[in-house]
Amino acid sequence: MEQQTFLNILPILIVSTTTIATIFVEAFYKRSDNLIYWLSIVSLILTLIYSILTINVQNLNFSNTLHSGGITNLFYFVLSLTSLLVIISARDYLLRAKYHHGEFYILIFSSLLGMMLMASSRDLILTFLGLELMSLSFYVLAGYNRKVLFNNEASLKYFLLGAFASGFLLYGIALIYGSAQTTNILLIVNEFNNLLLKPLFVLGLVLLLIGFSFKVASVPFHMWVPDVYEGSPTVVSALMSTAGKTAAFAALIISFYGSTTSQVNFEIVAKIISYLAIASMLIGSITAIAQTNLKRMLAYSSIAHAGYMLIGIASANKLGMSGVIFYLIVYSFMNVASFILISLMENDFEKRISLNDFIGLANTHPWYAAIMALMMFALSGLPPFGGFFGKYYVFLAAIKADLTYLAVIGVISSVISAYFYLRVVVYMYFRTNEERKDIFHTSADNFVLVLCTLFVLQLGITPNLVLDLITRFLP
């Protein structure tokens, strides 16, 4: 391996080496849990720093299968930052539940490796393998505590539906291979216009989309989302709903980048994407109203958010693609913070947090209530928080691509969703009962929450900085 190639794929090497190193530490060193915790944090920070430092060096490695630098490093940064935030606060959660083992970190790292490969891959075979690596780790993480029935059931559901969906994804890839005679994404994207004339390719693209819809948690494979988010350990749900979505959208953006709605036959695909987007937004927002369990509510809101992001893909222009990436960044911080706030109220894997647990939180824990309220405002898309600009860019892209009806339905769905987000705020601030709430906060959790809050505020105040960065690196 040449030295330059080695440097290019260093983030992936760091993460994979840590995975292996963790196994050895776990095997040969007693009381290894703390060591593994710090080892993971250090290697994630190294990945973060390195991917930012080398963001300008763009390269294709290993016969055009692996891209490095530019947008890939941006995705590396977001994915490893999300994992870092989750890992920092996960330890105390696992210690509270008395189920803290090194395997948790190994699985988080292998899923991160899979996600990074999905974001950097330029070959459908590698994308598929990255996706499977991520999913297999998530199946296990969802059932992490095997003594808890909730965890078992979540992981069985996730596994069966996930494997079913990857069957569709694989069939899509096979048909694309059959029509393009190659699996290299760059070659396929170059030939996009000619290939779209072939019905075989269009069918492949649609099947690929259906397969990805599972991973991004949108219709038609959305049934697993509420059950799995509710049943999994809360920190795992935090990672699945943010980094998992980011990686799947990264792969979608890479495969669909270079398409425009004006292309022949792409309108069929764009139409299918917009139907999926409409269905996800409406089903997500309307069903979430009926939920009293907070994790289920966030799960349905996750479906709705996947719908908003699909609008950006359907509009198939540069603003749409960069809008989706911006949205994903904001969404990661908002959702990680919300899930971690929920995890602070749980002391074991079987506790279920409902809306009633939030009554009077403003009196007992004003700071936590304030952060939760801020996250709910941001998730519902109120200005001046980051969530607003995510939606704004995506809707603007839809209007530019003559898909105004998508933007209109998006706004309607946002208005509906404001109801259940603001309901949490009402419960916290305007209802009281005497019962004293326990919040198991530690300095690690506080650090993560403050960091997320700062990022969400920052993205709301100066969204242009980040958007310009994204636009610069989109080829």
Add this chain to the structure above:
Amino acid sequence: MTLEQITFIILALIGLTSALMLIIQKNPVYSVLLLILHFFALAGFYLLLNAQFIAVLQILVYAGAIMVLFVFVIMLLNLSNEEALKDPFNLRKIIASIFGVVLILQFGVFFFIKAKDDLNVTISPNSIEAGSIKKISEVLFSTYLIPFEVTSFILLVGIIAAIVLAKRKFE
């Protein structure tokens, strides 16, 4: 009819019958055996398509290793005579079956009418070379080096999963 066509028809019949029997079979052990039979039929197709290496792998890995794992688990959980596994016949099954049949017809229409221009290729003279171990390993260790390394991680996750979820004493 040539020998190739006769073989194709026989293999197709075996494949279809075993797949159909699998999904209506009550006893999971029989289902596993039918799936193994199905895999043998697939291996036959791979030989017809000049993919010798994949045909061997199909039998060694799928029929030999993966399905043995299935049999082990079914025996371990002693599922073959379990009451909880009764599968009542109901409306959902009828709808799903109709859906499946429609899907097959759709695919048929698609491959035979809509996409028939894309599929007008004859088997390539290179196919024997493309299916040989030599050619496959050449491409595997040059172009697909990174995917090959990734599979090792995927198998590693499989091992860790077994430890996390199924090891008897996990403290």
Add this chain to the structure above:
Amino acid sequence: MIPLKYYLILSAAFFSIGIIGVLTRRNAIIIFMCIELMLNAVNLTLVSFSSFFGDSSGQIFVFFVMAVAAAEAAVGLAIIIALFRNKLTINVDEVNIFKW
């Protein structure tokens, strides 16, 4: 000489039979076997494309799919064993304790 479309329609039929199985059966292990059936149908599609094009990458993809299927079998069966120990059933209808 068998035309490509016969291989494709056959694998599409296997794929659809797999889908019917997943939708109709309630035994987790049989559902999992039906998913294996679907993956193998895709493998047949890949190999036939690969042979008709004279291009090895389709067969290499099949090789990777087999590796993934092996890992998936380990993970899936471990999940099923973990569930069975807690609940003594692998009927997916009884697994549904979550409300919609």
